[in-house]
Amino acid sequence: xxxxxxxxxxxxxxxxxxxxxxxxxxxxxxxxxxxxxxxxxxxxxxxxxxxxxxxxxxxxxxxxxxxxxxxxxxxxxxxxxxxxxxxxxxxxxxxxxxxxxxxxxxxxxxxxxxxxxxxxxxxxxxxxxxxxxxxxx
Numbered sequence: 001x002x003x004x005x006x007x008x009x010x011x012x013x014x015x016x017x018x019x020x021x022x023x024x025x026x027x028x029x030x031x032x033x034x035x036x037x038x039x040x041x042x043x044x045x046x047x048x049x050x051x052x053x054x055x056x057x058x059x060x061x062x063x064x065x066x067x068x069x070x071x072x073x074x075x076x077x078x079x080x081x082x083x084x085x086x087x088x089x090x091x092x093x094x095x096x097x098x099x100x101x102x103x104x105x106x107x108x109x110x111x112x113x114x115x116x117x118x119x120x121x122x123x124x125x126x127x128x129x130x131x132x133x134x135x136x137x
């Protein structure tokens with residue numbers, strides 16, 4: 001039986017997810033990239049702005065404007081690195097953590113609805129293998 005290429009399947013899934021996620025994030029005053037930054041920082045501070053950009057796959061020259069906006073909203077802080085005063089440690093504020101948690105709850109609800117087409121066992125398997133596939137391990 002002929003099957004679609006993985007790239008085609010993932011593209012369609014990604015487009016569905018983005019279309020469903022965008023209005024949820026907008027309701028929380030977040031762009032997709034802002035949510036990605038907050039999600040990364042929810043796991044812990046980023047040692048530098050460059051490290052943050054690299055870890056999320058964002059252009060290092062364009063992340064500054066995004067961080068400026070998030071900082072102006074009080075969602076993140078950038079403080080000098082004690083070991084390198086030229087570098088900035090980026091971390092989530094309590095307001096940023098709260099905004100992220102609220103947005104993430106809505107996103108996870110949407111994901112649960114989308115995954116509802118799968119059995120519980122299929123959902124567990126998919127959620128177990130996707131991180132491995134994404135990391136290339």
